[in-house]
Amino acid sequence: METEKSKIVRILIIITSITAAVMELIDISIVNVALTNISGTLGATVEDASWVVTAYGIANVIIIPLTGFLSRYFGRKNYYLTSILLFTLASYMCGNSSSLWMLVFWRFVQGIGGGALLSVSQGILFDQFKPEQKGIAGGIFGMGIVIGPTIGPVLGGYIVDNYHWGLIFDINIPVGILAAILTWYFVEKKPDEFKIDRKSLSIDYIGIISLCVGIGALQYVLEKGQSEDWFEDEMIRYLTAAAILGLTVFIWWELRTKSPVINLKVMKSRNLTGSNILTFVCGFGLFGSAYLFPVMVQRAMGYTPTDAGLAMIPGALVSLLAMPLIGIGLGKGIKPVYFVTMGFAFFVLHGYTCSQVAPGADKWWFIVSQLCRGLGSGCLTVPLLTQAVVGLKPQDMPYGISLNNMCRQLGGAFGIAIMNTYATNRSATHRMDLVSNLQENNPLMIERLHQYAAGFMAKGIAPLNAQNLAVGSLERSIAGQAQMLAYLDGFLLISAFFICSIPFMLLLKNQNMDAETRAKVATAAH
Known part of the structure; x- marks a missing residue:
């Protein structure tokens, strides 16, 4: 029979695991709406500021498949607690970064800590439910998976509109500290964590290195491909080759080694x-x-x-x-x-x-x-x-x-x-289609230009300048329509x-x- 105290502890553990998972998922998307502000504050271009997103994604996608091995090697509770503390520390450093590349570095560290907040949280949550209640546990954890990416832009947009962008990261600090305290006191170690013999655990170095190279390079290509014009960029070509080679070696090695880091x-x-x-x-x-x-x-x-x-x-x-x-x-x-x-x-x-x-x-x-x-x-x-x-x-x-x-x-x-x-590609296509339909003798286009020009002249702009501005307004209107159609x-x-x-x-x-x-x-x- 579950006592009142054990019920409270169980609820606290559930809240801790879900909060940690949601916090990690929010940080995937919360930065997207703040890149312009970050670039302006730190004196960088928006393209360079996008590394803040890329660094987190690369670290995150590398560490997630390794969480099973890391949990066995260090013990699930130890690894989980360390990841929370690392994520919290990195969040503080991100919010107080004085340069773009300092921020990028700590976002990478934050992504490493964040991997366990998603994967290990799932196992800890499942432990709190009886076998016949695992469907409910999956539902609760699934809420975090969906809500995190949705809340990210909402929270990020509100902070950017009203406060300094650093608060995007600083809000993780009290949540992370609380999650660490609750994990330390209430998350119990699994029986096999008390008898970990690391000497008997063979570390699959080839598997880990090839996975990091393959997945990391692939994530970079996906994150930066569009902004770098895909295979027109030399770095994208090299990293695509690295991704193919790394993943090929990883799959080949994991299928033949006796102690794989991931049993494919x-x-x-x-x-x-x-x-x-x-x-x-x-x-x-x-x-x-x-x-x-x-x-x-x-x-x-x-x-x-x-x-x-x-x-x-x-x-x-x-x-x-x-x-x-x-x-x-x-x-x-x-x-x-x-x-x-x-x-x-x-x-x-x-x-x-x-x-x-x-x-x-x-x-x-x-x-x-x-x-x-x-x-x-x-x-x-x-x-x-x-x-x-x-x-x-x-x-x-x-x-x-x-x-x-x-x-x-x-x-x-x-x-x-x-x-x-x-x-991006569809926007260019739609723009070409719209422009091709514009004819000099088109009465609708002529009327639209006259309306634009009349509006500018009403503001005191000279007729010739008003005509030039009218053409520019029509161009922006076409670009906006093309962009909308592309989305x-x-x-x-x-x-x-x-x-x-x-x-x-x-x-x-x-x-x-x-x-x-x-x-x-x-x-x-x-």
Whole structure:
């Protein structure tokens, strides 16, 4: 029988693990809206300031697949507590950086600490629930996965509009200190943490190095490809080769070594393979849309960062309500594939409804599309979190969970990179199409130019200068329309990506996690 004290401790541990995971996920996207302010304050270009995002992403995606090994080597509680403290220290240093490259360095360190806040939190959370309640645990953790990227732009926009950008990082400090204290006092060590024999644990140096090179280079290419004109840039070409070589060596070595840092043989599980592919798709849609939406409404529709964030709130709220219910449904035996199918349908609908927006729409117009995004994320995240480990042996479950988390992050990186590149290319195409339709004898164009010129002359500008300004205004109008059309095309691409990925749902075995497996997840997860 659970005592009142143990209930309070259990609640505190749940709050700690979720808060840490959400804090890490918020920091992935919170900086995006502050790059202009950061570049202005630190005397750098916006392009150089984007390294603040890139450094965090590279460190994060490298460390996540290694969390299973690091937890076994140092002990889960020790590794988790150290990661929280490292993340908190790095947050303080980021907020007080006096130069851009100092900020970039500490963002990289923050990303290293943040890897465990996502992956290990999941295992700690699962430990607090009975086997038959693991669906609810997955729902609670899934809330953090979806809400983090959504809250990031909202919180970042509010801070940028009202305070110094350093507060974006400083707000992590009290949360991190509290999480560290709660972890120290209330998170218990697992039995095997008391008898760790590091001398008997073989360190797979080749696997670790090749993974860091391959994943790190790939993340750089995805983050910087568009701004560096992809393969026109020599560094992008070199790092693409490094990514291919590093990942090839990693896969080859991990499949033949006796003590792999990540046991890739677990991918023989059809359910894990299907879950990882669909998790990649989910990450693509979740992070891709979270990137594209605020960019579109700010650049093409004139929203402030705060308004852009508020427009995404309905999706976050519906996720809060839906995910625990989905977890309960899974616990009662509803087949995961039903939720996955609904999730795909909601994401397709989200992309389509966003692609139909009019240029003058206010933030309330987006309620339906954001509700679809929230429901789609919930229907995909929770079932795929639990399905990733169905059929795996207990000793293989940490590998399956870390691979699943890595696929989500890589899916997000691909989503952001593809949305950025696609929108840029489509904007150029639409501009050419619009300009090609302009004819000197077109009465509508002549009338529009006369209206612009008359407006300028009414302000006291000379007729010749007014004509030149009118042409410039028409050019800006065309560029704005082209940009808006490009963003709408981007949302259609998200819908198309989900539709094309539907066949991969056949890889799922259409089975729920039985009580025995759920118990093993609680024991083995990180």
